[in-house]
Amino acid sequence: MELNHNVSQRLEQKLGLSLKAQQALKLLQLNSMEITAELEEIVQANPLLEMKREDYELIEGKSDLESSPEDEENTEDGDLYSLPENNSIYMKPESTDRDGWDFDRIEAQQPTFREILRDFAFYILDDDLFSLFEILLDYMDDLGMLTEDLEKIARENHCSVDGLCCVISTMRDGGFDGIFASSREEIEALLGPGLFPSSGYSDGAFVRYVEPDLYIEFIDEKFIVTVRDYSLVLSVDESYEEIMEHGEKTAKKYLEEKLEEAKFYISALERRKATLITIGNEIVIRNAPFLLKTSEKIRPLKMNSVADKIGVVVSTVSRAVKDKFVQTPVGTFPIRYFFGNLQEKEQALEVIAEIVRGNPDISDAELVIVLNNRDISIARRTVNKYRNQLGLGKSK
Known part of the structure; x- marks a missing residue:
């Protein structure tokens, strides 16, 4: 057997993330229950950091959002909903111990x-x-x-x-x-009707307690958007300052690196809070009727639209909503629920059924145009598939 060696060159383009960028994305992706443990590890490894939960102050929403057509009007199935002029989006201080609830646990498996x-x-x-x-x-x-x-x-x-x-x-x-x-x-x-011997008993599944990352409330005719906030604060005492000014080279270099690292983590957490607040605001603007119980339907958000408003790529928004929950006046939901395809499909099926029953001869291409006018963007082949699912025939 003959062994040969060859040398070749290949030119490739690859996009790599720095360690800092990877760490920032990791913090963004962690939910409320996970980030506490992560921050504790960060604080233990950095003598210049302390854990502190800083809260947003109550501030008025942006004027351009208040004048936005989607903020003022939500049209759904022909119903016009006007948001009152004084319904602004606010942020308020938030205690992490919300009414004494303790969600940070996963209970053992329940007996069946x-x-x-x-x-x-x-x-x-x-x-x-x-x-x-x-x-x-x-x-x-x-x-x-x-x-x-x-x-x-x-x-x-x-x-x-x-x-x-x-x-x-x-x-x-x-x-x-x-x-x-x-x-x-x-x-x-x-x-009695609707009851069985097993009614009210557990099915044996693990019980998962969740801690919302966002809170949306409606108080005094205003929407309140609150983020559950975990922050780090820089703490440089006199001894560290003395070392950084007059200490030996090794110790001085170590503290300077830790100082730079501390500033990075503080900035990353601020960006995380701002991202979640923006997502919460978009949920309110898009789904005010649902949150006020005047509509049972959700108008799904588009990740690319939210990403454009924040100034990030779509994958960053996806990480921001992953495994996180929002508590609203109508219940607690995964944040991704407001972005999901499920709501789009249900809405599309309902609208298609309504249109086709009124006009059985309408073509799939015409249906696509009507759906786009109602802010439902799906392909023609998907329209055809939904028509078949509804039993309304296939357009020729």
């Missing part, structure tokens, strides 16, 4: 309904009845109902119907009303 039922049966039934209970459990669905009738269960497992009925009666007397019912009619007679 079956596990709870089995543990209860183990304590109240004797061995013979518990054996019959386990037979019934094998034939129980997730709602707490039997999938087969008692006669068939008894026949397949060589046991008596009376014994099975005794287990069912004992479990129901113990508080599990309707358990092992044979039909929905029996369930409704025992519990």
Whole structure:
């Protein structure tokens, strides 16, 4: 076997991020629960930094936003919504301990309904009845109902119907009303419509507690946009100043590097706060009717539009909304929910159904134009796909 060596040259263009840029993007991407741990590590490694939560002051929104057509008017399905003149967007001081809530935890896995039922049966039934209970459990669905009738269960497992009925009666007397019912009619007679023996019990999934990164409130006819703020402050005491001025070269160089690093982290956190505030403002401007409960529909934001307003690339906005939540007057949502394709699809399906039922002969190309006029931008092939999903036929 012959080995040869070749030398070749290749010219490539690659865009690389500096370590500082990577760290800034990492801070932007972290949510409220993650960033605390990250900042604690940063503070431990830098003697010139301290952790402090600085809050935004209450300030008036920009005048150009107030005069923006989208701020003043939101048109949805032909309904005109006018935002009152005094409905400005504000920021206000925010305590990180919001009403004493503690979201910074992930609870252990919860027991399932079956596990709870089995543990209860183990304590109240004797061995013979518990054996019959386990037979019934094998034939129980997730709602707490039997999938087969008692006669068939008894026949397949060589046991008596009376014994099975005794287990069912004992479990129901113990508080599990309707358990092992044979039909929905029996369930409704025992519990009422819409209820089942398993209603209200956990499915065994992990319970995740979230801590919102943004808060949107409507107080005194004004929207309040609040960011949960974590900040670092520069703390250079006299001893450090003395070292930086008259200390030995190694110590002086070390502190100068830490000082530059500290200024970078402080700046990165300020940019993070400004980005989240801008996103919160855009959510309010675009979805005021939804936040005021005058509409059930969300008008999705475009990441490229928000990126242009902030002056960043789209991927930066994507990182900013990743795994973060916003608390609003109508509930707590992932911030990405206001950017998602799901709302666009639902809105497009509804509008397409409305138009096509009124004009069955309209073409896909014409539908695209109508949808664009309603601020729904989708391709013609997507329009055709949605028409087929709605069962409204394919345009020729």
